[in-house]
Amino acid sequence: MFQKKLKQKIANIFLNNSNTRKELDHGQSFAFGGMQGWRISNEDIHKHLVPIDHHSWKLWSYFAIFDGHNGIDTAKYAADLLDKYLIDTLNQTGINSNDESIHSSQIDKNQLNHIIKKTFLQLDKKLANLVNDQSGSVCITSLIGPKYIYLINVGDARAIIISNDGQVLAYTKDHKPNVIQEQERIHKAGGRITQYENDVARVEDKLAVSRTFGDYSLDKRLIPALPDIIQYRKDSLAAFVILACDGIWDVMTNEQVALFVSQKASNTSLENIASQLLDQCLKLKTSDNMSIYIIKVFN
Template sequence: MATNSKMFEKKSDDKIKKNIFSYYPKTRKDITYNQLFAFAGMQGWRTSNEDFHKHLIPIDDQSWKRIDTAKNAANLVDKYIIDALNQIRLNPNNELIDKSQFNINQFSYIIKNKFLQLDKHLSTLVNDQSGSVCIVCLIGPLYIYLINLGDSRGIIISNNGQVLASTKDHKPSVEQEKKRIEKAGGRVTQCENDVPRVEYKLAISRTLGDYTFDKRFIPASPDIIQYPINSSASFVIIACDGIWDVMTNEQVAQFVSQKASNTSIQDIASQLLDQSFILGSTDNMSIYIIKISN
């Protein structure tokens, strides 16, 4: 692998803030894959890897495929969130909703309610004031669902690299989020040479945890995208902000589509980590590439 040598220069002391960054990057990759998906992750310049992920592999054509990722400064919080998400069912009878009776409004209500319950329950289980963001991908018989809370992101792309659908980041820099926070009585502030933050601290506007903040400002309320499985959708890509900080939706979509015909998806996922690292990502990096069977 050819890598820009500047990326491996020792970090200067002024960049080792609060023990967040290492002097040298950790570039070993965690790669998991089968015929349906590939996952790749790298710790990078951070002193620890704060990304967690989990996937459920379908048994047959009627099963729901599911991918979860979470990111947080406290490992215990993330591990609990991933385990809790794995226990969510789609109706009160603890069964999957029959596709003939499926209602997107019912689905959205159940999922959002489960996230709020999880956030409330989490506060009783962990003695920690940090928080987490997460993104979930559900692939059913008829639709793809992207469930996003925070600044991880998911996109659905066509075979030629067109972005068909994308989640929106929950950041105080987004005007709609800024207005919501201010309406709830909070403040979006920005210091010189910094990003907008909630009350001078948090650069995310929706989270699980972060109980030192008024949860009206940063609710555990995910956005949900429903997209039909049709001849256009070829891949779902979900990744943490370590990827999206340095690559746009369109750049990632083109990167995947241009290599898909002659490169395995696990190699594409691995190469996306390399590309993000070369482009200057200083965060943990995690990405899933999921094939859609039309």
């Protein structure tokens, strides 16, 4: 029965021919590339603010990819609101873009992480009153300041920080039901994880990720919008930050993406690298929407 439903679902979400039209964008320090690919619709949303504003956060940049599923509403509203919620909360707490104030004795790393996590959870509650479909969304976000890079993830979109020679210096870890720590958390909350033949592990027979915005038909204690946060102090090694959805990571490893970007960076624009990487993933038979940011780090 499950196999029959799975085949029907696959037939309903894929095109007969891939849509290879690209969405490309770039700024002085970054490029974005996106492609619908084989999916019947594109449920990825991206957003960047460079700088975040021209006041308190003029020295910081914000990048985010929201990878929706079962509809677009959650990704769309989350993309519209997350940066506003995050910066408003930080401002209300008395934190501004001065790195010294963020890391002074008044507020340490744990306090900042608590604020970010609280903001994500509050936004998820807000979205429950806005979303009109059965959708959910994972999210990968980066805040880049004068001294620090923050990588913030919910779900299986991922970010890496790499060097000029392609070393992976830092990376986020996916939130999936096959991860031991996630399994233990879900079971402790009373949830169930199943995996059938020719399918991935799922929460309550439904969800292939274990933390999301939205997906309100499931118990949110099982799939909270609770992010993990990596703080990386800028150093001479950090050259690029790369954010991408699982349409990229399903067919390329962190190391493969790092080498792909680093080997082309000296003589190819970031926009062309992003475009070529989309083509490469399509050749590697990715079946999902694709979105990627490549961001140059200035130390």
